[in-house]
Amino acid sequence: MITAEEKLNERIKELTCLYEVTSIIVNCDYNQIEDALKGILQCLKKAWRFTNDAQVIMVTDQYNLSTAPITEEVISLKSSIRVFNKKIGRIKVSYPARKYQASAFLEEESKLLKNVCMEVGNLLERKQIKDNEDIIRKKMERADRLGILGEITAGIAHELNTPLANILGFSELLKSKLEDDSQASKDLDKIINSTIFSREVVKKLMFFACEMPQQMSLVNINPIISHAINLMDPIFKKNKVVPELRFNADDIYLRADSIQLTQVIFNLVLNAIYFSPVRSKIEIQVTDKEDSVVIYIKDQGPGINPKTKDKIFEPFYSTKPVGEGSGLGLSVVHGIVKSHKGTIKYTANKPKGTIFALNFPKQ
Structure with a gap:
């Protein structure tokens, strides 16, 4: 009580x-x-x-x-x-x-x-x-930063295009007049190769800044992807990596910009090759679904470090040594996929490596 x-x-x-x-x-x-x-x-x-x-x-x-x-x-x-x-x-x-x-x-x-x-x-x-x-708030701040960065990079790309074209043109002209001087010819080859690399960086800047006009049409993506993989055959052989390309249908149609789609495949597969060990395999699997097309790119490399996973799509961020990457590849891929109203995600491959999954809706 x-x-x-x-x-x-x-x-x-x-x-x-x-x-x-x-x-x-x-x-x-x-x-x-x-x-x-x-x-x-x-x-x-x-x-x-x-x-x-x-x-x-x-x-x-x-x-x-x-x-x-x-x-x-x-x-x-x-x-x-x-x-x-x-x-x-x-x-x-x-x-x-x-x-x-x-x-x-x-x-x-x-x-x-x-x-x-x-x-x-x-x-x-x-x-x-x-x-x-x-x-x-963070998303809005990031969108503002990317918008400003896009405007800056577009201006830089336009300013660089003309001098790069001049360097490339005059270097090739000079090389044609110095055929007997092997050392000078080799030096000019280095200039030409560096200029071509720089021009590719500028092209990526323009993709990132959305300055490259998009030409969307209904295309059969199977030959586009096959052609892109075939063009990289020398790189596969040089790095002793084996590609395996699979389609679940003979013809897979998607409304897309074929050049930008090629750019996406190039960037992701080249990244996969770079990080793949010798005698490993890279799988490119294209799956036609009822409402979408999904492209899987699977490598057997070291995988993505959890500490950097939130940065991999940021422009100018690269895990490659200085001079071997512009840090624009994945940001360009992300921008192109987004412009196609698609999504890009990645997961760990088993027993090791990374799987990138690109999902493009059928429009």
């Missing part, structure tokens, strides 16, 4: 608990929300009638917290935590079964637990809203 004085003490503990929980939530730092939740559990523990024996556990889809580990059979009082009207977990207050029965819990304690669960749900709702706002 509970005396009037005991009842009053319990009400004071419950009101103190609600006050402390409200204070924790009001002053909560969303970056340290786990500490706030631990504090709420401690407040609950102190509010219970038999404080020393009470154990409080919170289990949600993100958190698993407790005031102490449960090592014996217990009796419990539970209440659900809801976020946007969806049950995502619960808080449970327990006593050791060897000392207490279910009647040890008070009706007021059940109401208190429900109120605290409601407050915790409201806190997690606000955190989720803030997290979503942060994601949207």
Whole structure:
């Protein structure tokens, strides 16, 4: 039997608990929300009638917290935590079964637990809203940066085109007049090759900046992809890597820009060749589905480092040594796929390597 004085003490503990929980939530730092939740559990523990024996556990889809580990059979009082009207977990207050029965819990304690669960749900709702706002803000900031970068790169590309064309033209003209000087001819070959490489970088800049006009038409992509792979045959042989090209249908039609599609295949397969070990295989699989066409490019290289996975589609980011990559290949691929209203994703290949999956909707 509970005396009037005991009842009053319990009400004071419950009101103190609600006050402390409200204070924790009001002053909560969303970056340290786990500490706030631990504090709420401690407040609950102190509010219970038999404080020393009470154990409080919170289990949600993100958190698993407790005031102490449960090592014996217990009796419990539970209440659900809801976020946007969806049950995502619960808080449970327990006593050791060897000392207490279910009647040890008070009706007021059940109401208190429900109120605290409601407050915790409201806190997690606000955190989720803030997290979503942060994601949207970062996306907008990134879009702004890419827009400005696109304008800058378009201007750079146009400015570089003319001098590069002059360097290439005059170098080839000079080479034709120095056929007897083998050393000078070799030096000019280096200039010509470097100019061609630079011109390709400029072309990628223009793709990235969306300055290359897109010519969309319904095309059979099988011969386009086959031709692209055949053109890379010398590179496959030089690197001792074996290509394996498969189509699930003789003719696969897609509304696409054939030149840009070739660019996508070139960039992804050349990347795969670069990172593939000797005597490994690169699979290019083209699958015709009801509403889309999916192209898989699978290599057996070292895979993508988890630390850099969020950067691989960023322009000018490259894991290759200086001078061996412009850092534009994957950003160009991403831009072309996006302009075709498609998606590009990557997963780990087994036992090792990377799989790029390009999904193009049939329009």
